[in-house]
Amino acid sequence: MTSDGHQLFHEALDRYERPLIRYALNLVGQLDDARDVVQDVFVKLSQCLGTVDRERLAPWLFTVCRNRATDHLRKHHRVVVMENETLDLEEADVARPGAELEHRETRTVIRRLLTQLPAKQREAIRLKFLAGLSYQEISDSMKTSVGNVGYLIHHGIQALREQWLSLENNPQAKSQPALANLF
Amino acid sequence: MKPEQLTAWALNELTAEERAQVEAALAASPQAQASAHEVKAFCDLLNEELGQDESSLCADQREHLRGLVPAQPVTALRSIGSARMRSLRSAGAASSDWKQGWWVRVAAMAACALMVGVVIYRATPTKEVEVAEASEPMSPTLDAEDVRVSAGMTLPKATPSPSKTLEPKRESPALTQNVVPEAKSLPVPDPVERADGTMIAAVPSPSAVKTSVQIAPGNTVLPETGFIETSRLPVAVVNMTVNPISLSEVQRVLASSQLKGLRVRAADLINSFAYSYEPPHADEAQPIHVSATTVTAPWESTHQLIRVAMQARLGADEVVARDVRLEVVFDPTQVRAYRMLGVEPLATAGAESEPQGVEMKAGQSYTALFEVVPAREALPKDQVLADGAASSQPQMRALPRTPSTAGFEKNASNETPLMRVRMQFQKPDSAFAEVVELLGTPKVGMLETADADFQFAAALAGMGWLMAAPEGRGPLSWSQVKQWVARGEGGRAERAALLKVLEAIPSPKQP
Numbered sequence: 001m002t003s004d005g006h007q008l009f010h011e012a013l014d015r016y017e018r019p020l021i022r023y024a025l026n027l028v029g030q031l032d033d034a035r036d037v038v039q040d041v042f043v044k045l046s047q048c049l050g051t052v053d054r055e056r057l058a059p060w061l062f063t064v065c066r067n068r069a070t071d072h073l074r075k076h077h078r079v080v081v082m083e084n085e086t087l088d089l090e091e092a093d094v095a096r097p098g099a100e101l102e103h104r105e106t107r108t109v110i111r112r113l114l115t116q117l118p119a120k121q122r123e124a125i126r127l128k129f130l131a132g133l134s135y136q137e138i139s140d141s142m143k144t145s146v147g148n149v150g151y152l153i154h155h156g157i158q159a160l161r162e163q164w165l166s167l168e169n170n171p172q173a174k175s176q177p178a179l180a181n182l183f
Numbered sequence: 184m185k186p187e188q189l190t191a192w193a194l195n196e197l198t199a200e201e202r203a204q205v206e207a208a209l210a211a212s213p214q215a216q217a218s219a220h221e222v223k224a225f226c227d228l229l230n231e232e233l234g235q236d237e238s239s240l241c242a243d244q245r246e247h248l249r250g251l252v253p254a255q256p257v258t259a260l261r262s263i264g265s266a267r268m269r270s271l272r273s274a275g276a277a278s279s280d281w282k283q284g285w286w287v288r289v290a291a292m293a294a295c296a297l298m299v300g301v302v303i304y305r306a307t308p309t310k311e312v313e314v315a316e317a318s319e320p321m322s323p324t325l326d327a328e329d330v331r332v333s334a335g336m337t338l339p340k341a342t343p344s345p346s347k348t349l350e351p352k353r354e355s356p357a358l359t360q361n362v363v364p365e366a367k368s369l370p371v372p373d374p375v376e377r378a379d380g381t382m383i384a385a386v387p388s389p390s391a392v393k394t395s396v397q398i399a400p401g402n403t404v405l406p407e408t409g410f411i412e413t414s415r416l417p418v419a420v421v422n423m424t425v426n427p428i429s430l431s432e433v434q435r436v437l438a439s440s441q442l443k444g445l446r447v448r449a450a451d452l453i454n455s456f457a458y459s460y461e462p463p464h465a466d467e468a469q470p471i472h473v474s475a476t477t478v479t480a481p482w483e484s485t486h487q488l489i490r491v492a493m494q495a496r497l498g499a500d501e502v503v504a505r506d507v508r509l510e511v512v513f514d515p516t517q518v519r520a521y522r523m524l525g526v527e528p529l530a531t532a533g534a535e536s537e538p539q540g541v542e543m544k545a546g547q548s549y550t551a552l553f554e555v556v557p558a559r560e561a562l563p564k565d566q567v568l569a570d571g572a573a574s575s576q577p578q579m580r581a582l583p584r585t586p587s588t589a590g591f592e593k594n595a596s597n598e599t600p601l602m603r604v605r606m607q608f609q610k611p612d613s614a615f616a617e618v619v620e621l622l623g624t625p626k627v628g629m630l631e632t633a634d635a636d637f638q639f640a641a642a643l644a645g646m647g648w649l650m651a652a653p654e655g656r657g658p659l660s661w662s663q664v665k666q667w668v669a670r671g672e673g674g675r676a677e678r679a680a681l682l683k684v685l686e687a688i689p690s691p692k693q694p
Contacts, residue, residue: 005252006252009251009252010249010252013245013248013249017239017240017245018236018237018238018239019234021236021238021239021240022233022234022236022238025236025238031238034238035240035241035244038240039240039244039248042248042251043248043251046248046251046252049252106228106232107232107233107236110228110229110232110233111233114233125229128194129229129230129233129234130233130234132234134196135191135194135196147187150187150188150190150191150196151187153187153190153191153194154186154187154189154190154191157190157222157225157226157229158186158190160225160229161222161225164225
């Protein structure tokens with residue numbers, strides 16, 4: 001193993017561990033599963049260090065992560081994923097400081113709204129806000145143009161914002177159960 | 184100005200030039216400016232709510248991942264060991280065994296009456312699978328299908344995998360598959376929460392082969408794996424799933440080239456016979472005793488042959504352990520390369536091909552044979568798995584470390600162990616997995632002086648060699664194999680039957 005490969009791997013682990021976990025968690029719904037998926041991603045990276053294109057490392061990581069998460073869901077015959085959102089709501093019943101409770105509720109609602117977006121918009125939003133990728137990196141990962149990425153993200157944000165504002169005016173709707181088909 | 188530009192501006196995705204243009208436009212329009220700030224505020228909300236989750240890998244997962252790409256693998260392993268030397272000294276039974284030089288014990292003689300019986304199984308034909316080079320190059324245009332993680336790759340996880348019953352001692356057309364309930368009903372402790380942690384390393388699959396050797400059209404004996412360099416992949420995870428093979432099938436393979444599609448896997452053949460290894464001691468809590476013995480490889484005097492033997496305790500005909508898994512970690516300073524004998528490509532690609540834990544019933548045994556190249560010896564030419572092939576092999580969830588886990592420091596006898604053997608299992612009435620670990624010393628004996636079971640298992644491995652490479656290998660010959668079988672026969676009917684098969688075929692038909 002070259003020192004370059006060693007450095008690349010460890011830098012990637014430091015830089016992308018949490019973004020990958022966030023992204024995988026949104027896909028598979030369970031933290032343990034997300035960890036397994038991300039672990040597999042880095043194992044895969046360790047095998048590909050000799051051929052890795054450093055300039056496209058982030059898109060590659062998230063593409064592998066998406067594929068691995070998809071495989072995981074297929075393997076476990078899970079298409080509908082709601083555990084995470086449900087868990088968040090359940091945990092919200094525990095006595096917590098008001099601000100934290102509100103924060104958790106907000107996050108839960110946003111995640112629920114995210115699952116209601118069209119698939120490509122949803123994926124672009126995930127890669128932008130969960131993974132923290134740039135438009136160019138999202139373009140590489142989704143195999144579409146940067147311009148289209150901008151279009152998808154813009155319309156995705158617009159849709160989320162409209163839904164969010166409507167919920168602000170109808171707070172009870174926020175507590176609706178989260179059931180979403182992720183794929 | 185396009186609406187998308189406003190969003191891109193809010194997300195800081197514009198070039199300097201584009202940004203200047205947008206901001207100039209915003210400055211000229213208070214309405215657009217207000218709209219832009221609303222979009223930016225919502226983007227900030229999304230960033231805060233979606234991008235600030237600090238969930239991460241388990242500490243031990245991360246540690247293991249870091250171990251996958253060590254700057255200096257040998258040094259890294261040694262440093263791990265040094266940091267854990269103290270815990271080794273206070274270790275439990277496995278470590279105590281090590282101090283006593285326990286592992287050269289002759290494995291034999293425990294009561295295994297329940298395991299008597301001629302093993303006549305019908306092997307489940309396995310598909311021949313070409314080893315794919317799964318290390319996809321990084322292409323500029325990423326293809327989602329091309330960058331899938333290798334099939335069969337698994338790593339530590341909190342949920343148990345389905346178990347397969349290891350039942351090589353009774354007539355059955357196939358292994359019994361017993362799907363363990365989901366984690367909620369039979370959870371394995373989350374490695375994060377365990378005090379002993381989990382160590383993950385790149386794992387060579389026992390399914391790794393370079394080529395398959397055709398004995399005759401449609402009648403294939405799969406060769407051994409290529410050697411895997413220990414410095415690259417120090418952990419070997421054993422696929423304990425057994426596809427029992429009947430004597431009649433062995434006979435047909437030896438005598439005929441008429442059958443189509445028959446495969447013989449030496450590991451299956453070895454584990455189709457009963458052995459009498461040392462059972463768990465009376466004071467051992469675990470239901471399975473694991474031991475390791477090293478001899479000089481009879482077909483290559485510069486190599487060593489290691490047997491890892493597992494023996495379930497006696498008792499009623501009951502399952503004594505579920506999700507039994509086995510892995511061997513070789514010390515790169517002692518072992519240059521290794522391979523597990525008698526394995527073949529997994530039958531199918533995909534997640535279902537992952538090595539899985541097995542069930543063991545009272546009295547059952549399991550045997551794994553490894554051929555290792557000592558560090559002082561050169562790598563065998565043309566027998567080492569290429570980097571790509573080795574690294575692309577499926578990987579498996581590594582077993583949690585025990586508190587006694589240590590590196591490869593010298594013991595009280597100033598010996599450095601060759602390897603660590605880890606066995607994980609779950610008692611039927613327990614919701615938790617347990618791990619037993621032992622260290623194998625570098626003491627090497629001769630096969631001829633080893634116990635009969637070892638000689639018999641080596642004979643079966645040798646049969647695999649000779650069936651795959653009829654021209655022989657080194658001093659290995661059919662007469663030698665028959666001699667070992669005779670020595671290892673031990674009055675067992677099924678072994679005597681095999682010997683008869685061999686004797687009836689003075690010169691097995693060369694393909």
